[in-house]
Amino acid sequence: MNTSIRRRALATVLVLFAAAAALFAYASSHSTTVANGAGLAPAQTGSGENLYNGKRGGTLTVYDSEDFEHLDPGEAYFALDYEIMYATQMPLYEYLPNNSTTVSPMLASGQPIVTDGGKTVTVHIKDDVHFSPPVNRLVTSADVAYAIERGANPNVANPYFIPYFGDIVGAAKATGGPIAGIVTPNATTIVFHLTQPTAILLEGALSLPITMPVPESFAGPLDKDKPTQYGTSSEVFTGPYMLESTAAGKFLGLGYQPGKSATLVRNPNWNPKSDPAPAYLDRININIGGASQVIGLQVLKGSDSVQNDTPTNANVELAYTKYYKQLYAVPGAGDHYVSLDNAKGVFSNVNIRRAAYAALDRAAMVKVAGGTIVGEVATHFITPGSAGFTQSGGLAGPKYPWNEYPDGNLTVAEKYMKAAGYPSGKYTGSQSVKIVGSDNGNSPEEAAIVKDALTELGFNVKLVLVDQSVMYAKYCGVPAAEVDACPEVGWIRDFADPQTILYVPFWGPAITPTNNSNWGQVNNPQINAAMVAASQVVNPTAAADAWAKVDDMLVDQAVAIPWIFDDQPNIESANVRGINDLWDVGEWDYGYTSLDNP
Amino acid sequence: MTGFIIRRLLWGVVLLIAVIAVTFMIFYLLPSVNPAILRAGRNGSPKIIAEISKDLGLNHPIYVQFWNYIKNIILHGNFGYSYYYNDPVGGLIANRLPATLSLTVGAAFLWIVVGVPVGIISAIKRRTLLDRAAMGTALVFVSAPVFWLGLIALYVFANDIGQFHVFPGAGSYVGLTVNPLKWFESLLLPWMVLSATSTAIYARLVRGSLLQVMGEDYIRTARAKGLSERRVILKHGMRSAITPLVTVLGLDIAGLLGGAILTEGVFDIPGIGRLNIDAIGHGDVTIVQGTVLVASIFIIVANILVDIAYAFLDPRVRYE
Numbered sequence: 028m029n030t031s032i033r034r035r036a037l038a039t040v041l042v043l044f045a046a047a048a049a050l051f052a053y054a055s056s057h058s059t060t061v062a063n064g065a066g067l068a069p070a071q072t073g074s075g076e077n078l079y080n081g082k083r084g085g086t087l088t089v090y091d092s093e094d095f096e097h098l099d100p101g102e103a104y105f106a107l108d109y110e111i112m113y114a115t116q117m118p119l120y121e122y123l124p125n126n127s128t129t130v131s132p133m134l135a136s137g138q139p140i141v142t143d144g145g146k147t148v149t150v151h152i153k154d155d156v157h158f159s160p161p162v163n164r165l166v167t168s169a170d171v172a173y174a175i176e177r178g179a180n181p182n183v184a185n186p187y188f189i190p191y192f193g194d195i196v197g198a199a200k201a202t203g204g205p206i207a208g209i210v211t212p213n214a215t216t217i218v219f220h221l222t223q224p225t226a227i228l229l230e231g232a233l234s235l236p237i238t239m240p241v242p243e244s245f246a247g248p249l250d251k252d253k254p255t256q257y258g259t260s261s262e263v264f265t266g267p268y269m270l271e272s273t274a275a276g277k278f279l280g281l282g283y284q285p286g287k288s289a290t291l292v293r294n295p296n297w298n299p300k301s302d303p304a305p306a307y308l309d310r311i312n313i314n315i316g317g318a319s320q321v322i323g324l325q326v327l328k329g330s331d332s333v334q335n336d337t338p339t340n341a342n343v344e345l346a347y348t349k350y351y352k353q354l355y356a357v358p359g360a361g362d363h364y365v366s367l368d369n370a371k372g373v374f375s376n377v378n379i380r381r382a383a384y385a386a387l388d389r390a391a392m393v394k395v396a397g398g399t400i401v402g403e404v405a406t407h408f409i410t411p412g413s414a415g416f417t418q419s420g421g422l423a424g425p426k427y428p429w430n431e432y433p434d435g436n437l438t439v440a441e442k443y444m445k446a447a448g449y450p451s452g453k454y455t456g457s458q459s460v461k462i463v464g465s466d467n468g469n470s471p472e473e474a475a476i477v478k479d480a481l482t483e484l485g486f487n488v489k490l491v492l493v494d495q496s497v498m499y500a501k502y503c504g505v506p507a508a509e510v511d512a513c514p515e516v517g518w519i520r521d522f523a524d525p526q527t528i529l530y531v532p533f534w535g536p537a538i539t540p541t542n543n544s545n546w547g548q549v550n551n552p553q554i555n556a557a558m559v560a561a562s563q564v565v566n567p568t569a570a571a572d573a574w575a576k577v578d579d580m581l582v583d584q585a586v587a588i589p590w591i592f593d594d595q596p597n598i599e600s601a602n603v604r605g606i607n608d609l610w611d612v613g614e615w616d617y618g619y620t621s622l623d624n625p
Numbered sequence: 626m627t628g629f630i631i632r633r634l635l636w637g638v639v640l641l642i643a644v645i646a647v648t649f650m651i652f653y654l655l656p657s658v659n660p661a662i663l664r665a666g667r668n669g670s671p672k673i674i675a676e677i678s679k680d681l682g683l684n685h686p687i688y689v690q691f692w693n694y695i696k697n698i699i700l701h702g703n704f705g706y707s708y709y710y711n712d713p714v715g716g717l718i719a720n721r722l723p724a725t726l727s728l729t730v731g732a733a734f735l736w737i738v739v740g741v742p743v744g745i746i747s748a749i750k751r752r753t754l755l756d757r758a759a760m761g762t763a764l765v766f767v768s769a770p771v772f773w774l775g776l777i778a779l780y781v782f783a784n785d786i787g788q789f790h791v792f793p794g795a796g797s798y799v800g801l802t803v804n805p806l807k808w809f810e811s812l813l814l815p816w817m818v819l820s821a822t823s824t825a826i827y828a829r830l831v832r833g834s835l836l837q838v839m840g841e842d843y844i845r846t847a848r849a850k851g852l853s854e855r856r857v858i859l860k861h862g863m864r865s866a867i868t869p870l871v872t873v874l875g876l877d878i879a880g881l882l883g884g885a886i887l888t889e890g891v892f893d894i895p896g897i898g899r900l901n902i903d904a905i906g907h908g909d910v911t912i913v914q915g916t917v918l919v920a921s922i923f924i925i926v927a928n929i930l931v932d933i934a935y936a937f938l939d940p941r942v943r944y945e
Binding site: 090094181184253254256279284285286287316317318324325328329540541542 | 659776779903
């Protein structure tokens with residue numbers, strides 16, 4: 028190589044280095060850590076928004092990289108599905124978007140009447156609500172009864188029928204036919220007779236989509252299909268909007284194209300006088316699919332649009348720094364915790380669980396998840412905005428030594444290791460610890476923090492990362508898989524009753540060999556008894572106290588390690604007056620959302 | 626030739642059955658999710674899961690399920706039912722095929738009309754600045770992942786999020802029959818992105834192949850006979866040089882017809898690739914099997930067509 032070529036090569040290398048350095052400097056100056064930073068203004072939460080100052084008209088575009096699961100009110104059990112359900116149907120009761128604790132009558136004409144010591148619930152319904160075409164007729168109490176009864180039909184297989192409606196007389200053995208404990212004495216009255224005084228839970232459950240009326244004459248033939256075709260191909264509606272449908276009520280291929288789009292239009296039979304939703308928008312076009320990163324930018328830089336699913340961390344940071352008014356971080360979107368196998372293995376020892384709890388740097392996990400915009404460090408299990416949260420210590424949580432240090436405290440942890448029989452404060456036994464986490468998003472990093480904490484305590488840790496659905500279906504939800512810890516499990520309330528947060532994941536008798544949601548196999552007799560007692564308290568305040576006590580017991584026993592109270596980040600275009608449902612993990616409420624310039 | 630085609634078709638059928646069997650086995654041997662559990666939802670009880678398993682035929686032994694699947698495809702053209710969408714898989718694939726077809730055909734057209742001439746010019750102008758610039762650019766596009774290239778293209782040229790509002794952005798796809806002009810506009814950027822890598826590969830392939838051919842004796846003979854350089858290159862040189870290109874082209878197009886997963890994902894084009902990737906996420910085995918089967922059919926048919934084309938393009942190739 029002669030001198031001139033060498034000089035040219037050197038010059039090229041220097042130019043490339045200079046360019047790389049310039050790019051790095053540019054990137055550094057434009058990157059932010061605001062999501063994790065302290066002392067900055069928190070993102071808007073959506074609480075206390077005026078629901079009735081929008082303008083009528085216009086078309087909202089909704090970008091949604093995920094598809095819906097079910098559009099049948101009897102099957103829907105997913106936050107995105109609920110968006111469609113509550114915009115197109117009227118349940119007996121519903122939480123207003125800015126209120127997650129008090130239900131308002133929707134199809135019902137007033138509050139439920141509880142009698143017989145909490146064993147009978149009577150609901151009167153409005154007499155001016157009609158079904159959309161082609162049914163067109165008035166909704167009656169029989170339509171509500173059928174809607175609930177079909178939940179037990181295996182072709183519908185409502186996922187929460189037994190937990191919330193199982194105490195209705197005859198419901199436990201129902202298969203879709205009439206249930207003895209549901210009586211409709213006239214067209215506007217429905218009465219529920221319960222086997223136990225669990226009226227307070229049923230009252231909350233009457234806000235779920237299963238109470239949205241379904242006409243048997245229309246849905247009955249469709250319910251004979253396996254699975255039902257009601258909500259898959261055809262449906263009738265009672266809310267302000269409906270999926271665009273043919274005259275025969277078929278929406279598949281028109282108002283809903285799987286994996287492509289959904290279109291909501293005004294329901295011609297909707298009666299605005301019987302529904303508190305102002306229904307400002309004329310039309311909602313939901314675009315299904317696409318890369319989340321691109322969608323987020325389309326929403327932030329574009330107009331008339333919202334992103335339906337969770338934006339990427341990069342877009343949340345961008346919104347926070349450049350489009351602050353277009354970002355909401357809605358609290359009460361559930362929680363996440365590290366499940367610990369209470370039944371066998373090292374974590375069957377309560378002091379080892381407490382040690383693990385104390386050692387874990389939960390603040391670091393929240394930081395990895397996206398920082399304070401996407402959540403707070405969790406200190407117990409009842410989530411913010413739910414009855415019992417304050418009674419259980421609020422954000423500070425119950426006062427136990429292992430719960431005092433969000434950043435983790437090895438000294439406290441070692442104290443409990445010693446109490447567990449390890450004088451050095453480190454584990455010296457022969458058992459290894461198997462952790463199974465999700466390989467999606469930030470989860471691997473979060474799982475690594477759990478692994479590090481346990482390794483510091485002397486455990487030999489094996490970390491397995493799999494797809495999130497596999498994590499639940501093959502490992503964490505299968506007791507026989509003998510997983511010691513799952514760092515990514517979480518729960519979202521079904522409604523504001525704390526029973527819906529604590530019952531399924533921590534109630535011993537609910538443990539099943541597959542599809543188990545009591546991931547830590549928590550089966551503590553005292554906790555079980557306290558849950559039974561709390562579920563039968565009729566007075567709402569006393570019930571909240573009783574569930575807060577259960578929450579305290581769960582932390583005392585360190586049955587799992589709560590690490591984040593999730594907030595739901597949502598982004599909208601500058602001209603959208605988006606309204607978030609505080610009760611539905613912050614999802615958009617199309618019944619109240621409007622455009623500034625329709 | 627007829628016997629050859631029949632033999633190839635029969636082997637194609639055998640290969641298809643083997644592909645179905647392998648795909649089927651993958652979902653039973655690897656840790657996927659029981660569709661009945663997915664269908665039953667978050668609180669699905671063991672009773673409900675068992676009931677759904679029975680309805681879906683998942684309670685039968687694997688060989689019975691496999692036999693039923695094959696039987697339904699061959700006798701009824703039935704690819705099964707999607708667990709997630711509750712829809713026939715055949716219908717879902719047919720619904721998505723036009724978008725994938727539009728994307729693939731347009732991109733293939735683009736990479737041929739750009740890649741082949743660039744390769745020829747590079748070969749003719751070997752070691753000139755033009756050649757180096759063309760091959761240097763080709764190297765960049767060969768190295769660039771299509772997902773990254775797609776995002777960069779959107780950030781620069783999309784009319785919603787780009788710096789220069791030139792092309793319609795992600796999610797703008799409309800069907801050809803709905804609005805031909807919008808269909809064309811919406812696919813311009815995806816075509817360019819999808820064809821970029823292939824254009825580069827084809828340019829390099831044509832250049833290398835042509836350079837090799839141009840050194841052959843029969844090219845020297847053609848020149849000696851006084852033929853024009855254009856005729857020597859296009860008639861004698863390219864005819865030989867294009868043979869390996871046909872092989873790659875057939876397989877490339879067939880592969881993309883099975884779904885250009887990344888391009889469809891970035892540009893939000895509802896094609897077979899996106900259907901497939903969504904189905905993998907949902908654990909929707911029947912859709913994955915259906916899309917794999919369709920992709921296999923395309924590849925096998927393309928292989929047969931390539932073999933036949935060989936006979937016409939290269940006089941040295943003859944089939945008994």
